Amino acid sequence: MSSLKRASTAPPAPKPPVHFAPALVIADNAALTGTNLISIGLHTIIHPRAKLNSTYGPITIGSNCIISERSQIGFQNPPSNSHSEGVFIENGVVIETGAIVEARKVGEGSVVEVNARIGKGAILGKHCKVGALCEVQAGEIIGDFTVLYADGMRRVDRAGIEDLKLKMVGRQTEILRKLIPSNPTKFQ
Amino acid sequence: MAEFKPYTYFQCPCSDNSVSVREVGGANPAGQEETDEDERTFDPRAPRANYSLYPLEHLLYCEDCHQIRCPRCVLDEIVCWYCPNCLFEVPSSSVKSEGNRCTRSCFQCPICTAPLSVSSTEPPPEGLGAEYATVSGTYVLNCSYCLWSSKEIGIELDKPNSVYAQLAKIKNGGEPLLLPKERRKALEERREAGEDGSHIPGSKEEQELDAESHFYNLKSFYQEQLSDSSPAGALGLTGDYGYGSPGALSRIMGLYTSGALGDRKSKNKSGTMREAHDALEGLQITPLSASDAIARLCTSGWEGTASLSQRREQPHNPRFVSDLRPVANLLRTKRSKRCKTCRHILSKPESKVQKTHFRIRLVALNYIPNIAIRALQAPSAPSGLLAPLKPTQFLLTFSNPLFDSVRVNIATPAHTPGRFGSKVTILCPQFEVGANTDVWDEALGESGGKAGSEREKRRTKAEASEGQGQAEAGKIWERGRNWVSVVVEVVPASLRLDGPEFLKSEEQRRDAGPLREDEDVLEIPVFVRLEWEADVAGEEGGGLATGNKEKEVREKRELAYWCVLGVGRIAQD
Ligand SMILES: [Zn+2]
Ligand SMILES: [Zn+2]
Ligand SMILES: [Zn+2]
Ligand SMILES: [Zn+2]
Numbered sequence: 001m002s003s004l005k006r007a008s009t010a011p012p013a014p015k016p017p018v019h020f021a022p023a024l025v026i027a028d029n030a031a032l033t034g035t036n037l038i039s040i041g042l043h044t045i046i047h048p049r050a051k052l053n054s055t056y057g058p059i060t061i062g063s064n065c066i067i068s069e070r071s072q073i074g075f076q077n078p079p080s081n082s083h084s085e086g087v088f089i090e091n092g093v094v095i096e097t098g099a100i101v102e103a104r105k106v107g108e109g110s111v112v113e114v115n116a117r118i119g120k121g122a123i124l125g126k127h128c129k130v131g132a133l134c135e136v137q138a139g140e141i142i143g144d145f146t147v148l149y150a151d152g153m154r155r156v157d158r159a160g161i162e163d164l165k166l167k168m169v170g171r172q173t174e175i176l177r178k179l180i181p182s183n184p185t186k187f188q
Numbered sequence: 189m190a191e192f193k194p195y196t197y198f199q200c201p202c203s204d205n206s207v208s209v210r211e212v213g214g215a216n217p218a219g220q221e222e223t224d225e226d227e228r229t230f231d232p233r234a235p236r237a238n239y240s241l242y243p244l245e246h247l248l249y250c251e252d253c254h255q256i257r258c259p260r261c262v263l264d265e266i267v268c269w270y271c272p273n274c275l276f277e278v279p280s281s282s283v284k285s286e287g288n289r290c291t292r293s294c295f296q297c298p299i300c301t302a303p304l305s306v307s308s309t310e311p312p313p314e315g316l317g318a319e320y321a322t323v324s325g326t327y328v329l330n331c332s333y334c335l336w337s338s339k340e341i342g343i344e345l346d347k348p349n350s351v352y353a354q355l356a357k358i359k360n361g362g363e364p365l366l367l368p369k370e371r372r373k374a375l376e377e378r379r380e381a382g383e384d385g386s387h388i389p390g391s392k393e394e395q396e397l398d399a400e401s402h403f404y405n406l407k408s409f410y411q412e413q414l415s416d417s418s419p420a421g422a423l424g425l426t427g428d429y430g431y432g433s434p435g436a437l438s439r440i441m442g443l444y445t446s447g448a449l450g451d452r453k454s455k456n457k458s459g460t461m462r463e464a465h466d467a468l469e470g471l472q473i474t475p476l477s478a479s480d481a482i483a484r485l486c487t488s489g490w491e492g493t494a495s496l497s498q499r500r501e502q503p504h505n506p507r508f509v510s511d512l513r514p515v516a517n518l519l520r521t522k523r524s525k526r527c528k529t530c531r532h533i534l535s536k537p538e539s540k541v542q543k544t545h546f547r548i549r550l551v552a553l554n555y556i557p558n559i560a561i562r563a564l565q566a567p568s569a570p571s572g573l574l575a576p577l578k579p580t581q582f583l584l585t586f587s588n589p590l591f592d593s594v595r596v597n598i599a600t601p602a603h604t605p606g607r608f609g610s611k612v613t614i615l616c617p618q619f620e621v622g623a624n625t626d627v628w629d630e631a632l633g634e635s636g637g638k639a640g641s642e643r644e645k646r647r648t649k650a651e652a653s654e655g656q657g658q659a660e661a662g663k664i665w666e667r668g669r670n671w672v673s674v675v676v677e678v679v680p681a682s683l684r685l686d687g688p689e690f691l692k693s694e695e696q697r698r699d700a701g702p703l704r705e706d707e708d709v710l711e712i713p714v715f716v717r718l719e720w721e722a723d724v725a726g727e728e729g730g731g732l733a734t735g736n737k738e739k740e741v742r743e744k745r746e747l748a749y750w751c752v753l754g755v756g757r758i759a760q761d
Contacts, residue, residue, distance in 0.1 A: 129335060149300055149334040155509075156491050159337040 016054050018187050021063065025173075025182040032187050034059075034074065036086065041065070045176045057086030062108075064170055065089055068097045071112075075102050079120055090126070092166045103136070107144065109166050116148075127162045191572055192709075192757050194561035194582075198247060198552070199230060199750040200258030202528075203240030230713045230750040231605040241752055247552035248534040250527040256552055256749060257534055262525040269519045270541040273303055277541045278519055289516035293351040297331035298498060298512035304329040306348045309339070329514055341510055352516055360511060365398065397467055399504045406470030413461045481507060524548075553589060556718065557596065557621060560585040561753055564675065573759035574710060576682040582755055587671040588621040590720060595620050596672075597717040604712055607695045608681035608758070612712050616664050616674040624670040680710055680758045708758045717748040 016032055019039035027048035032038055034054030040046065041063035050067045052059055053074035067073060073095065074087050087101060090108040095101055096116070103118040107126035112118060116130040119138030124130070128142055131149040136142060145157045231237060240258070248257040269278040273294035282291075295304040310325035326344040329351065330337050338344070342361040345354050359365045366374065397405065464471040475481075484507075485493065492509050499505055501515050524536040536548040564581035574580055588594050598617050603609030666673040685692075685700055724741040 131333065147335050153300070153334075155299060155334060155336075157335045158340055159335060160339075161337075 015187060020184050020188065024184065025177050025180050026184050026187065027180050028183040028186060030187075041091065043170075043173050043177075045173050045180060047071075047180065054086070059087045059089075061089045062091035062093065064092045064166075064173055066094045066169065066173060066176065068095055068099070070097055071095045071099045071101070073101050075120060076100065085121075092169050094169060094172075096132075099130075102138075109162055109169070127157070127165070129157070192754075194563075194756065195754040196244065196559045196561060197232075197241035197752045197754070198244055198256065198556075199237075199240050199752070200242065200247065200256050200261060201749055202258060202261035203236070229601045229605060230715070230752075232711045232713055232752040233606050233707075237752075244553055244556070244558055245551075248525060249550050249552040249555040250530065250532060250534060251550060252530045252532045253527060254745060254747065255529075256556065256747075257525075257527055261528045262534060263528055263531075264523045264525055267522040267524050267537060267539050268541065269521055271517055272520045273517045275541050283519065288519045289352075290519060291352045291516070293349055294517040295329055295351060295355075295514040296501070296517060297334060297336050298501065298515055299336045299509070300331060300334040301501070301515075302331050302333035303517075304331055304338075304514055306330070306345070306351060308348075309344065338514060341512065343514075351514075355514065359398070360513065366401065397470075397472060402470055402472055404470075405468060406464065409464050409469040416461075484508060555589060556747065556749075557586040557588050557594065557716075559714075559716075559751060559753070560587070561755055563756075571759070572756070574678070574680045574756045576680050576758055576761055579677055579679050582676050582678060582753075583665060583673050584676055584753070585671055585673045586619075586621050589624050589670075590722075591623050591625065592720045592722055593620055593623045594718050594720040597719075598674075599715045599717075600676075600712055604681075604710065606707070607693065607699060608683055608707065609693055609695075610681040610710055610712075610758075611679035613677045614674065615661050615677065619664050619672050619674060621672045622667070622670045676712070676753075678710065678712070678755065683708055683758055683760050703760070708760065710755050710758055712753045712755060714751045714753055715748065716751055717746070719744070719746050721745070 013033060014035075016034045017037045018032065019037060020026070021040060021042040021044075023042055024040050024044045024046070026040070026046040027050070029048045030046045031049070031051045032054075033052070034056075036054035036056075036058040038052055038054050038059045038061075040061045043063050044061055044065040044067070046052075046067045047069040049069040051070070051072045051074075052067075053072065053076065056075035056078055059074050061067065061073070073089070085104050087103060087106075089095075089101070089106045090110075092109045093106050094111045095106075096112060096114045098115040099112045100117045101112060102120045103122045103124055104120075106112070106118070106124045107128060109126055110124050110128040110130070112124075112130045113132040113134070115132060116134045116136075118124060118130065118136040119140065121138055122136045122140045122142070124136065124142045125144035125146060127145050129147045129149075130136060131147070134148040134150075134152070136148065142148075143156070145162075147155050147157050149155070232241065239260070242258050246259065248262060249255070250257050266280075269280065269283050269288070270276060271278065271290035271292065271294050273290065274292055276290070276292060278290070293306065296302070297304050306327050307330050308325055308327055326346060327348050328338045328344055343355070343358050344362065345351060345358075347354070356367065357365050488508055488510070494502075494506055494509050494512055498509075498512060499507075502512060504511075504513075506512055522537045522539070522541070525534045526532065527534055533548050534550045535546060537546050538544070562583045562585070564583050584598075586596055596619055598614055600612045600614055602613075603611060664672050665675050683703060685696060685702075689697070721742040722745045724743045
């Protein structure tokens with residue numbers, strides 16, 4: 001009801017320029033805002049109510065990623081330095097519910113769990129895991145295979161099953177494709 | 189600073205330490221004791237007070253002693269042991285023999301303490317008929333939280349069940365580990381093979397013992413030594429009387445027989461004991477130089493070093509992450525609680541592990557009024573601190589859980605104890621709190637019995653005159669069905685110590701040290717005395733005042749105890 005009212009009173013915001021790869025899934029009520037380019041790769045799933053904000057810099061999301069509901073990608077407020085590189089998310093990354101990602105780069109196969117937060121300009125290596133509610137400070141550089149868990153604890157994961165995990169993410173996207181109705185034309 | 193939350197702690201009467209001190213002295217007549225007790229003020233800041241103050245939720249109530257019972261004055265009895273992870277009830281006999289850990293497949297992550305799960309190292313089969321394919325290959329323990337895997341310490345399992353038994357046979361790195369029993373067998377074989385001690389103590393296999401085998405070897409070695417050294421028949425006892433006892437007995441006997449002679453005699457008789465001299469006998473040489481450890485530290489770095497909390501979980505106190513082992517889940521207990529004085533059961537859980545409710549649970553919440561504190565006016569300072577020397581009013585709300593109305597008397601010292609005595613005045617120290625009758629009872633009672641409605645009328649009248657919401661001396665602030673609010677006025681003390689000498693209290697003159705931790709918290713000791721008339725027959729029904737057809741026997745009851753009200757922090761000016 002309220003959203004209807006809002007839609008009728010406020011003039012529709014200008015759509016950000018987008019570049020969608022084929023076979024991606026973007027839910028009808030995902031929110032894409034901003035003025036910079038948002039490009040999303042192959043087979044990536046954007047859940048309903050995921051928020052992508054390119055007001056302060058472009059957003060690039062690789063293929064086979066999962067961006068969950070209520071997660072926020074892109075800078076939430078102006079960056080301190082005038083030029084910003086935007087947010088770059090590599091392939092096979094899972095951003096879980098409510099996570100805020102303002103990182104400069106999120107490496108391949110990383111997982112950002114529920115309500116975790118990655119600060120501005122931080123660089124997350126490949127196959128990292130940021131545990132639920134964990135925080136990466138702005139500008140921090142996290143090496144490959146790092147696991148952030150509990151209250152600021154870190155360790156390096158040497159299990160060596162990253163290929164298996166990437167496969168699992170791929171399978172998850174396959175299932176989600178069947179479950180989430182996609183409407184990319186709305187954003188183009 | 190975190191926001192201050194007002195609290196009420198109740199003192200359990202069992203910790204009335206002044207009484208016990210007097211009992212030791214013994215000579216005081218009863219009369220004097222009484223006056224002493226009346227005059228004595230409970231000091232919530234006394235070091236011992238910490239051990240007797242509890243939130244109401246932590247207290248039990250004994251219906252036979254009519255007294256509050258705290259964790260210190262109840263007896264715990266274990267109803268059952270169980271694993272919190274698989275909810276398997278472990279019989280007490282196996283707790284005694286196997287220890288207090290789950291011996292099935294429940295393990296904690298050595299890194300982060302999350303539960304570990306067993307998973308196959310092979311990728312799950314795909315394609316047609318995948319569900320019929322047998323999962324082959326080895327298994328590992330996985331932590332889904334920090335992604336630790338037993339692969340990191342080189343442990344892989346052959347089957348997904350009975351992990352405990354499997355782990356007991358594998359060392360970190362995958363080498364097989366001899367069970368203490370097997371070790372013993374190997375030891376005996378070795379003994380038989382070469383009695384002359386031809387084994388080389390420097391060989392690696394012998395040097396490294398895990399904690400369990402180490403203990404087992406030492407124990408069996410010294411047991412043997414003891415039975416060898418104290419000759420059988422010295423006191424008509426054989427060596428198998430129990431290790432240690434023949435020697436001890438002969439020494440004690442030596443005290444009674446003619447001193448020196450007997451001593452020498454027994455000394456001659458007993459052979460000399462030697463110490464363990466190799467790993468098979470349980471000798472473990474602690475490396476004198478830490479160079480090995482330092483070298484390892486250099487290579488593995490910070491990431492490879494176990495944290496203090498991780499080491500604490502492990503029985504063998506490892507230094508490095510690669511030495512950590514999965515921790516078997518600690519068993520938990522269900523306990524019933526008895527009153528220490530009369531041995532009646534106060535709390536008894538259902539004995540089945542899966543059931544969470546209680547058969548008996550006499551919690552104090554159902555017997556004594558709860559006291560809630562609320563500031564009457566919104567705090568003037570935005571920080572929520574109490575302004576010193578400025579009268580502040582608080583509302584104390586007593587809610588009665590009993591089915592009889594209760595007369596409440598409350599008393600406080602005029603000044604709170606301690607260096608900074610704040611002035612405290614209770615505007616209405618005497619009042620009656622209505623019974624905790626069912627809302628429906630009241631409605632039904634009105635139509636049925638006239639007395640009920642009359643009482644109701646009287647009460648509404650009283651409410652009309654009393655419940656005006658005025659902070660007036662001798663009047664209650666507000667009244668409800670089973671609750672009453674009264675106003676207490678506090679003049680917080682100034683926390684300054686540099687004021688003029690004549691303004692200082694005696695304690696301040698004696699001790700002019702800086703403000704100590706939590707000394708700025710305003711805590712008011714309150715003595716609460718309850719009086720009510722209980723329905724004796726109804727008492728048996730677990731505190732429920734069931735309607736009695738016979739003539740009701742009313743009994744006068746009284747309960748008195750100290751409380752501490754933490755109302756807020758005083759601002760430092
Ligand atoms: Zn007690
Ligand atoms: Zn278990
Ligand atoms: Zn873990
Ligand atoms: Zn009792």
